[in-house]
Amino acid sequence: MRRQPKQVRAQITRQRLMNALDSLLKERDFDLISVVEIAKEAGVSSGLLYSHFKNKADFLDALLEDYQARIVARLETVEQSDLMAEFKAAGGLREALREIAAFAYQQLSEDAHILRAIAHSLKSRSALEREDWQDIRLRAYDTIAPVLTVYETELARPNDETTAQMLVYFFNSIYLEELYRDPFQSMADDIGKDRFISEIADFAYGYLTTPR
Amino acid sequence: MRRQPKQVRAQITRQRLMNALDSLLKERDFDLISVVEIAKEAGVSSGLLYSHFKNKADFLDALLEDYQARIVARLETVEQSDLMAEFKAAGGLREALREIAAFAYQQLSEDAHILRAIAHSLKSRSALEREDWQDIRLRAYDTIAPVLTVYETELARPNDETTAQMLVYFFNSIYLEELYRDPFQSMADDIGKDRFISEIADFAYGYLTTPR
Amino acid sequence: MRRQPKQVRAQITRQRLMNALDSLLKERDFDLISVVEIAKEAGVSSGLLYSHFKNKADFLDALLEDYQARIVARLETVEQSDLMAEFKAAGGLREALREIAAFAYQQLSEDAHILRAIAHSLKSRSALEREDWQDIRLRAYDTIAPVLTVYETELARPNDETTAQMLVYFFNSIYLEELYRDPFQSMADDIGKDRFISEIADFAYGYLTTPR
Amino acid sequence: MRRQPKQVRAQITRQRLMNALDSLLKERDFDLISVVEIAKEAGVSSGLLYSHFKNKADFLDALLEDYQARIVARLETVEQSDLMAEFKAAGGLREALREIAAFAYQQLSEDAHILRAIAHSLKSRSALEREDWQDIRLRAYDTIAPVLTVYETELARPNDETTAQMLVYFFNSIYLEELYRDPFQSMADDIGKDRFISEIADFAYGYLTTPR
DNA sequence: TATGAATGAGGTTTCATTCAT
DNA sequence: CATGAATGAAACCTCATTCAT
Numbered sequence A, B, C, D: 001m002r003r004q005p006k007q008v009r010a011q012i013t014r015q016r017l018m019n020a021l022d023s024l025l026k027e028r029d030f031d032l033i034s035v036v037e038i039a040k041e042a043g044v045s046s047g048l049l050y051s052h053f054k055n056k057a058d059f060l061d062a063l064l065e066d067y068q069a070r071i072v073a074r075l076e077t078v079e080q081s082d083l084m085a086e087f088k089a090a091g092g093l094r095e096a097l098r099e100i101a102a103f104a105y106q107q108l109s110e111d112a113h114i115l116r117a118i119a120h121s122l123k124s125r126s127a128l129e130r131e132d133w134q135d136i137r138l139r140a141y142d143t144i145a146p147v148l149t150v151y152e153t154e155l156a157r158p159n160d161e162t163t164a165q166m167l168v169y170f171f172n173s174i175y176l177e178e179l180y181r182d183p184f185q186s187m188a189d190d191i192g193k194d195r196f197i198s199e200i201a202d203f204a205y206g207y208l209t210t211p212r
Numbered sequence E: 001t002a003t004g005a006a007t008g009a010g011g012t013t014t015c016a017t018t019c020a021t
Numbered sequence F: 001c002a003t004g005a006a007t008g009a010a011a012c013c014t015c016a017t018t019c020a021t
Helices: A006-025 A035-042 A046-052 A056-079 A082-088 A093-122 A127-150 A161-180 A187-191 A193-209 B008-025 B035-042 B046-052 B056-079 B082-088 B093-122 B127-150 B161-180 B187-191 B193-209 C006-025 C035-042 C046-052 C056-079 C082-088 C093-122 C127-150 C161-180 C187-191 C193-209 D008-025 D035-042 D046-052 D056-079 D082-088 D093-122 D127-150 D161-180 D187-191 D193-209
Strands: none
Touching (some): A006 A035, A006 A046, A006 A093, A035 A046, A046 A056, A056 A093, A082 A093, A093 A193, A161 A193, A187 A193, A187 B161, A193 B193, B008 B046, B056 B082, B056 B127, B082 B093, B093 B193, B161 B193, C006 C035, C006 C046, C006 C056, C006 C093, C035 C046, C046 C056, C056 C082, C056 C093, C093 C127, C093 C161, C093 C193, C161 C193, C161 D161, C187 D161, C193 D193, D008 D035, D008 D046, D046 D056, D056 D093, D082 D093, D082 D127, D093 D127, D127 D161, D187 D193
16 A cells, blocks of 8 residues: 555544544534544544644634635535526515525535634634634625526615625524524424424514515 | 532632622633633632532523522512513503513623623533523513503504513514624613614614504 | 530530541541531531640541540440449359350440551650550559459460450451441441351350460 | 553553552542542542543443452462472461462552452442453462462362362462551561561461361 | 654532621 | 630642653
8 A cells, every 4th residue: 555645644543533623523613522532532632732733722713714615615505506507496475485494404404513613713713813714704695696586576675785694694693593502492392393484484584585 | 410518708709709700700601711820810719610610601690590590580579570560551552662671681781791601601511401491581571562452452463472581582682793893892881872772673673663 | 595605515515526526436537537527517607626625636536535534434344344243153264255246246246346447546745745655555454354264164275465465356356347437348247146156166265265 | 341451651650540549549439538638649630530431430340350360460460389298388377378378468568548449349249240250269278278288188178179269268368368457456566577478378378288 | 744742721520618697 | 614616737639741772
């Protein structure tokens, strides 16, 4: 077996560590995950983590940065995707919002653990570093805005930045609470996931179609 | 069983410990607060905590139980208060919802750290013990339902349990995210607290006045 | 109810503390018994212990000294008792030794916990203080010696100090091990208490009736 | 399951920890020895103990298990050794018992601290786990029995299990008391070690040669 | 690069002892 | 005398981090 070129091998290790942490974050808070556990999950030694990252916090940062890049790429993709076309071709605003609500739910299901980690991590940071994350909110707004424009006639509210931001904020907050809440308190479990999403879409629809 | 201090001095100390924890929970998760810190904040020695509570977890439980009793009492008070009368005497549903939204925001501002601690604590508990907390959600629903009834003619949605529950859930989720989020991501800071509350009330109003 | 005279009241408390410790020593080593436990068992407050004794170790010392006085008194009593007469009037040396063995076993059953505590306590003491305990061994020898004299014709060994001391030592060691050993290793449980005592008496009998 | 160190270095450290504990047990009860002390004695940091053993109790268990294996091996060795041949070729039962008594004393001198630790440890165990230790008693009996058979004509007592067990029990109890007792109470110090052993052998000899 | 043994600071908890009441 | 709240040293244990191999 030929040895992997050093750089490539290091890249692979780095990725395995990242995946390991990502995986463990789905079940536990970052603080409750030990370096040894991450290493074991990644199938490498714990010391190796410190060849790749300055320390444990820095490791989490790296994961979050990677995620950031990925989510920006994904949002860009969405903007030009069939999905976007579908949103625009829906029967009307209500229908479009239901699709958006379902899409947002699905996206956030996948990323909830990361977003929680971000929230957690942001508490120990300077204001400066936060800007990148604020960018993402703006991007999400850029994605929603064009769809709203398509159904502008149905809107009772100005199709401005605040409106779009409130929508993004709304979906984010509701879903993150839902997804990170323990199962026994979940609305989605109480009334069914689809019904839940539909009700959430109705909040958004009602908001948009009621004059300010 | 947690022991029931008989002496006045002990009661005072117990309260100081509780207040210290309550205060620290406003800035940090329970897991990140050390017993020594709590004791220092309370102005007592660390060992003393263990004459009042079996261990650190039990200490948090005691705080949450106290809070539970307080919140139940408060909800009962609200049900018969002038506030309730005000809600019912508002100019209409929209006006009532704004008042409710403002009231809910103010209440949750005070309790957000405790509710976070509850969510955190619930993760390590049996289903049985959760029931008390579910009761509280039902109580909140009992508080909102009568107000909705007053404005029943304005509702496009059935004035049933699901509707009221969605409302409670909505306020809870949105506000908890807002209040526990770090300030740099806060909508209330971006657009102003009153405007934020007003927008949130509009989500609720739109939801209620749009046919299902 | 008239208040007890101070001195008497203090004496009673002291005795209750002593009894509490004595009682607890039957189930646990001194180190594993907390001051609070002793106080609770005695029905007094923990601080009170320190009005009567300098510290925890001093408290044990006091108990042991009391025991010492009691045992000396008891040995004196035995020397002039019917029991002694019985030993001397037994059918022969073997019979006498069986009675002595049974008596010693019964006495040590009652005192095993104290003797253990003594052994434990002696490890942290100066040689000087030990003398009192050596006295007791001599006393026990004084008790046995006259009985041996009665059956002197049966002895194959000189009726001297060493012989008597070996006997005392023998009973002490065997019984203390037996009584303090955990039940699953006990010979008395394996072959029956009476049989065990009889075998032990036979060791003594064989020892005494075999020429040096 | 205790983990099985794979690396040589780890094995050495493990042994150093074991030796350190073994050494400290010679002067103090396990409960009175702190983890920090053990680590200091072993020349390592305290935390390291926990990479080798689950906790302090588990650490003692490991030591005892190692000892158990060693003692079983040793008993097997004795059974086929020159020593055994010597016992059998002694001038007679009395001579043989003196040799056995001396041998047992020497063995127990080396192991007294461990046997004390076992006794102590057994108090917090289930009956099941004790069986291994009972095996050892039986093994000791197996070692003595063949010697007794050689001198069967001198025995006045049946050469059966009870007899052999009483002998093992006798040596164990007497010697453990003697060796663990503090020096100022020791018979061996009072009358000389060899004399003491000789007297002890005489107890055994008298027991065996006196009809039941 | 990679390993995992080793470190040591820091966390929770216990308990003998003191002291205000 | 008596109480029990309060103290603080010391115990066990965890885990991020370092470093010899």
